[in-house]
Amino acid sequence: MRWNFPSTQQIPFYPGYSPFQSALLARRGIGPAEAERFVRSGIEDMHDPLLLKGAAEAAAIIGDAIRGGLPITVYGDYDCDGVTGTALLVESLTKLGAAVDWYINSRFVEGFGMHPLGVEEIARRGTPRLIISVDNGISAVDAVRRARELGMQVVVTDHHEPGEELPLADAIVNPKQPGCAYPDKHLAGVGVAFKVMQLLFHAAGKPREILRSLDLVALGTVADVMPVTGENRVFIKNGLKLINWGDRTRTGLLAIKEAADLKGEVNAHYHLGFIFGPMLNATGRIDGVPTAAVELLLTTDRRRAAGLAAQLRKVNEERQELTRHQTETAFEQAQREGEDGFIVVYDPAFHEGIVGLIASRLKEAYQRPVLVLTDSPETGILKGSVRSVKGFSVKAHLIDDCADLLLKGGGHEMAAGCSLAKENLPALRRRLDAAVRQAPAELFVSTVDIDYVLRPDEIDGALVAQIEGFAPYGAGFPRPTFLLQPFQPEQVRFLGRERNHLRLSGQGVTAIGFNQAEDFRAANPAGPLALLGLPEINDYDGSIQFRMRNQGWRELEDPVGAAG
Template structure:
C-alpha cells in the first residue's frame, strides 16, 4: 500500500446545469462541468470568466476613499508638493512601489519612495522615516500594500502636517487610522464589488482613477506579478489583470521584467502564472529578505537591458543564498520540535524561535513546517542584542491566524496580515505566553480532522479521456492560481508500467501509466522518495493535473501528479541480493521517515537458525521467526514487546521450510501493506518442482528394480539423482511421500522397498499435498515476476481470512 498525502474530496457535479451551460455558451461538456463545479454556472458569469478583459473591470471610483485621494494627489502634483511613496518589502509591495513610481513619472510629480528594511525596521509605517521625510519637505504620503493598521504612525503624520493616503488590502483592524483617505476594498463600509485585490491591485486602481483610459496596459505586468506573488485569488478582476499582465510579459516593455524572466529560465513563448510564482516572485522577494527591496525596485525601473541583467543576476544569487539559509533554519527548527515533543504530541499551533534566524526567511520556513506537519505554524527570529522577535505565521483552513493574533495583541508589539498568513513582533520573554495563548485559542477551534489536508478534485476520468483536445479545453480556464487551481483529475485503477527517479539526487519521479490499452507519461515533482514504495505494475489511484509536453515538434499529453495511492498489498523484488544486510539497511533508511508508509512498525522474518539474524544489525527492528504451528513467534525483545497486527512493512530474509509456514505467517501479519523479498535464490540442485503422477511412477519403478535388500539412503538418493535429474532435496521429499504411503520403510539411514504395499492414492498422502504446496510456493517466490507473486499472495491472504 501507499498512503495518499491528502484526503481527496470531489467537487460536486451538476450534470443538468453543466449541460445547460454547455448549450448556452456552445462550449464542451468537459469545460462546462469544470465551470459548474467551481460555482460558475450562470452563463453571464461563465462568459465573463472565460472572456473577460480589462474593459470589464469595475469603476475604481467605487472604492471608498478614492474620491478624496484623486483630487488631493492632483493638487499635490499641480503645486509641486513632494510626495512620498511608502511601501512594503515583499513582491506585492515592490510591484506596488514600482507601479506608483511609473505613475508619478507619468503625472510629472515630485516624489521619492521608501521601503523599510525587513530585519532592521520590519513591516509597516515607521515614525523615524516619516520624520526624516518631513524634514526634507514631503507633505503627502501615499502608502501601498501597508498602512491600514498604522493608527499611531498616521496620527503622528497628521500632527506634523503630513497628509496620508492609505492604499492597502490587508485585514482592517477594529480601530482605523485617521488618514486623509483610506482605500481598501476590505473596509466594511467600502462598496467596491471585488474584495480580493492585492496591494498592487489597489495601487493599479488608484492609477486608473487618475489616468482613466490612458493607463498603460503594460502596467498590468506589475499588477500581475504582485497579485500572483501574494497568493491572491485569481478570480474576478484579479483574473483579468493577470491575464492581461501575462500576455504583456511575453513582449514586456520593462527591461527588468525581461531580464528576470531570462534569469528564471524563460526564453520565449507564453509566460504563465507558474513562471511568475516559481521564477519571478522568489527572486523579487529575495531582495527584501536577504538585502534590501530597493534593488528589486531598481530592477523593475531599469531603463536598459544591460543594467537590468546585472541586477537580475544579483537577485538570482541572493535567491540561491536564501535557499541555503532556509534549509539551515529549517534543520534547526526541526531539531527544536523534536526536543519539544514527538510528532504525535505536537501542539495544535507550532511556535518555534531561534536566535539569529533571519527574519526575512522565517515565513518560508513556516510554510515548509506547515507542509510537513499540517498545522498553524509561527517561526520567529530573535535579535540576540535587543531580545526582539520578528516572525511570520502560516495557517490552515479553519484557523484564522489574524484572528488568533488579535486574541494575543496585548503580547505583541505589532502584527498584521490575512486569515492564512501574518507577521508579528514581540519580546522574546513573551514567547512562552504567546505560544500558550495561541494554543488555548486553538483548543476551541481545531479538531483532529483539521490536521488532515484536503485536496479537492474536479473530475473523475480515465486515461482515455486525457487527450490533447481535452487539455486545451482545460487550459482555457488559465491563468491558474489561488481559488482557480489547475483542474485536478481523479484517475483510479491505473497500472504502473515504468517508474524511475529523475533530477538532481533523484528528487522527482517519471512514470509510464497504462489503463485499458491507453498509456500516458506522468511526472511527480518532489516525490522521488516514493520510488521504493511503488512496486512493479502496482495499481494506482492518483490526482493529477493535465498538461502538454512539447519536444522537438511533438505534442503529447502528460500528467503532473499531485498525489497518489496504492490500495493493495505490494511486493518488492530484491531477491538474490549479493549483500542483503546492506540492502536491508538502505531500504530502512529510505522508508522509515516517509509519511506515505503510514503508521505501524517494520519487521523482518527468517528461520530460527538464520545466519542473517547474526549478519544484520536488527537492534531497532522487530524480528520474527517462522513457526509451523502458529505462523511466527517473536525472535527478539522488540517483537516480544510488539504486536503482529502493528506490522505494516515486512522484510523477508528467508523462505520457510514449508508452505504451511508461509501461509500461517501471512495469516498472522494480517495488516501487511508491503513485503520486501530479500531472500536468497536457491541453486538449481535444490529447486523443487511439483512432480507429476508419471514422475512418481518413474521413481517407484526404479526402486522396484533394485533388489529388496536395504540400501543406505544417501547412496540411493545419489543414484536416483543421476537417473532422474531431480534435485536431491526433491527426491528426499518424494521418498517421504512413499514412506507415508507404505511403499518403503526407513530405518537407521537405510531404505527398504515394501514388496506388497497397500494400494493408496497419492492424494491421500499429506506429504504429497505439502510437496505440491511447497513446490508452488518456491516456484512462485523464486521464479515468478512481482505481479504474479502479488496476485498469488493476495489470494493466499484472502483464503486465510
C-alpha cells in the same frame, strides 16, 4: 492524505463548454450565467474605480499636488506587492508630471508598515510634501499623526484588514474599510494603487495609458497570493499579455526572464509565483530594503536591468540555500517538541527575513498552524511569522486573542507577523496550543479535492488545450486535479541522479512523479493504479504527460487507503 472525490450531483448545462470545463466551473462555484465573463476577463470587465471609498478624494488630492508642484513620496513595502506597487506609483506619477520619489522601510529596523521613523526621514527631504502609501498604512495611526505634525499630507492606499482605529489621513483607499461597497474585497496593494491611478489618467485624457502598468499589477497580485478571481483575474490575464509581449515587455521583466533562463511564455501559477516573485522579494528578505528590485522595475536601460536581475538572482540563490538549511533545523525542533498542536519554533539563528518561508514549509508538511520566531535587534524581543491552514484564523487566534502577550501583530486569516517579549513565549505557546486542540480535528487533515475522473484514452491534446484555455490559475482558482483510473503500468522507470523520480508508462500514457520513487519501490504495487495529477505538455519534447501530485498514486483496489 485524504482524497475527496467529485460530487455525483448533476452538473448544470454550460453552453459552449466541454464536460470537463463545465465540471470545473461548477466545482469552483462559477454558474452558467457567470461563465462567459469569468473566462473572458477582459478590460471591459473592470469595475469603476469611483466605487472604491476614498478613491475620488485621493485622486483629487494627488492631482492638486501635481498641479501645484508639491513633492510626492511613495511609501511602499519590502515584499513583491509593495515593490510592484511602489514602481507603479512612481512610474505613473512621473508620467503625469509629478515630482516623485519613494521610501521603503528596512525589514530589520522599522519593520512592516508606515513608521514614525520613516515619516521623519521623508520629512528631511523637505516639506510640505504628500505621502502616498501602497500596501501599508491602514494601521499607521501614529505614523500618520507624525506626518501631519511635520506638515505633510497623507493618502493611504492599502488592502490589509483595518483595526478598530483608522489613521487620520487626508484620504484612505482600502476596499476592506468600513462603508466601502467595492465589489472585490481581495485586491492586492498594487491593485488598489492602480485603481486610484485609473482616475488620474482618465482625468488627464489618457485612460488607456495606465493599462500598460497591468504587468506590475499581475505580478504583485500573484506574488501576494490574492485570489485569481473577479477583478484580479482581469488584472492577471491582461497583465500576462504585456509580460509575454516579446521585445515590448518591460525591460526589467525581460531581464528577470533571461536571468532565470526561462523559455516560452510566462504563466501565473508557476513563473510569476515561484520565479519572478521570489527574485523581487529576495533583497528585501536578506538585505532589508528592496532597492535593486524597485530600480529593476523602473529602469529602461537593458544593460542596467541585466546587472540588477543578475544581482537579484544571486541573492535569491543565497536565500534558497539559507532557507533550506534553517528549515531543516526547524523540522528537527518541531519533531523534538511535538507536531500535533500549534507548532511554535524559536531559534536566535533564524534569519528574520525568511521565518515566513520556514513557517510555510512546516505548515505544508504537518497541516498545522506554525509560528517561527527569532531574536529581533532589540534585546529580549522576539519577532516572527505565522502560517495557518484553511479554517483556522491566526488573525483571530493569535493577533486578536493573544494581543495581551504581543507587542505588535497584524496580518490575514492564514498569514501574519508579530513581535513579543521573550518572557511571554511560554504563555503564548500554551494559549495557541489550546486553541488548536479546541478546533475541529478535520481542519488538520491534509486533503486534496479531485475535480474530474479520467480514463487513459481520454488524455489528448484537446483536453490539454481545454485546461490551458481556462488560465490563469492560482489562489482561489487552482489548476484542476484529475483522477486517472484504471491505469496499468507496462513500464516502470526510476529517474534522476539519485533515481528518486518515478516514470510510469502504459496504455498510451506517460506519468511522472517527482520524488515518489522510494515509496513506489517499497510498495511494489502489482495491480492497476489510480493516479492523481494533471495532463500537461512536456516542455522538453512537446509530448503530453500526466504530472502526478505529491503522494499521487494508490493501488486501485484501495481507493481510500494510504497514499503512495
